[in-house]
Amino acid sequence: GDSVTQMEGPVTLSEEAFLTINCTYTATGYPSLFWYVQYPGEGLQLLLKATKADDKGSNKGFEATYRKETTSFHLEKGSVQVSDSAVYFCALTHTSGTYKYIFGTGTRLKVLA
Amino acid sequence: NAGVTQTPKFRILKIGQSMTLQCAQDMNHNYMYWYRQDPGMGLKLIYYSVGAGITDKGEVPNGYNVSRSTTEDFPLRLELAAPSQTSVYFCASSGERTGGETQYFGPGTRLLVL
Numbered sequence: 001g002d003s004v005t006q007m008e009g010p011v012t013l014s015e016e017a018f019l020t021i022n023c024t025y026t027a028t029g030y031p032s033l034f035w036y037v038q039y040p041g042e043g044l045q046l047l048l049k050a051t052k053a054d055d056k057g058s059n060k061g062f063e064a065t066y067r068k069e070t071t072s073f074h075l076e077k078g079s080v081q082v083s084d085s086a087v088y089f090c091a092l093t094h095t096s097g098t099y100k101y102i103f104g105t106g107t108r109l110k111v112l113a
Numbered sequence: 114n115a116g117v118t119q120t121p122k123f124r125i126l127k128i129g130q131s132m133t134l135q136c137a138q139d140m141n142h143n144y145m146y147w148y149r150q151d152p153g154m155g156l157k158l159i160y161y162s163v164g165a166g167i168t169d170k171g172e173v174p175n176g177y178n179v180s181r182s183t184t185e186d187f188p189l190r191l192e193l194a195a196p197s198q199t200s201v202y203f204c205a206s207s208g209e210r211t212g213g214e215t216q217y218f219g220p221g222t223r224l225l226v227l
Binding site: 101106 | 117205218
């Protein structure tokens with residue numbers, strides 16, 4: 001079945017450091033890919049998404065590129081801030097045949113001032 | 114536009130008690146979902162609904178029931194609460210079933226079963 005694998009956390013960085021959170025997936029066909037972010041005490045909210053191969057999703061300085069050849073959707077940010085401290089979830093869904101979303105286990109990011 | 118709302122925010126139950134977690138959305142979304150999130154883990158789908166009157170099981174439905182009598186509301190019922198149901202519960206909704214559809218999440222209900 002479909003699955004999403006994320007790098008283990010927690011990830012601890014200093015402010016202004018470069019961030020990469022790895023995400024790979026297993027799925028048939030061409031799923032849509034998402035990154036969601038969960039701030040402390042809140043629900044998940046969409047950070048960015050990509051719906052086809054080679055698409056780049058971006059938002060708030062975060063970017064991720066849909067790589068079909070490596071089945072990856074790694075999240076990057078050039079300069080993290082303390083306010084980026086949160087849990088990040090990679091997810092996928094298919095364009096047809098299912099209403100379900102598959103989430104990774106989440107990666108906790110802590111940014112130190 | 115409140116989005117997805119959930120009540121209560123926090124609840125303590127004794128083993129064997131029952132309760133209903135409320136979820137409502139005002140975006141006229143057809144698709145609604147209930148997830149549980151255990152500490153340090155990802156989200157597991159409990160039940161979902163594709164429209165009023167239509168529900169189906171997810172990965173972990175045992176011990177739960179749902180109903181969907183209106184487009185807006187999707188309550189989750191816990192019968193005979195057990196310590197294994199201690200978790201954070203999230204309700205979510207999404208619009209039409211097309212590629213790349215975003216899910217919108219509520220703030221969650223933290224449940225402790227003692």
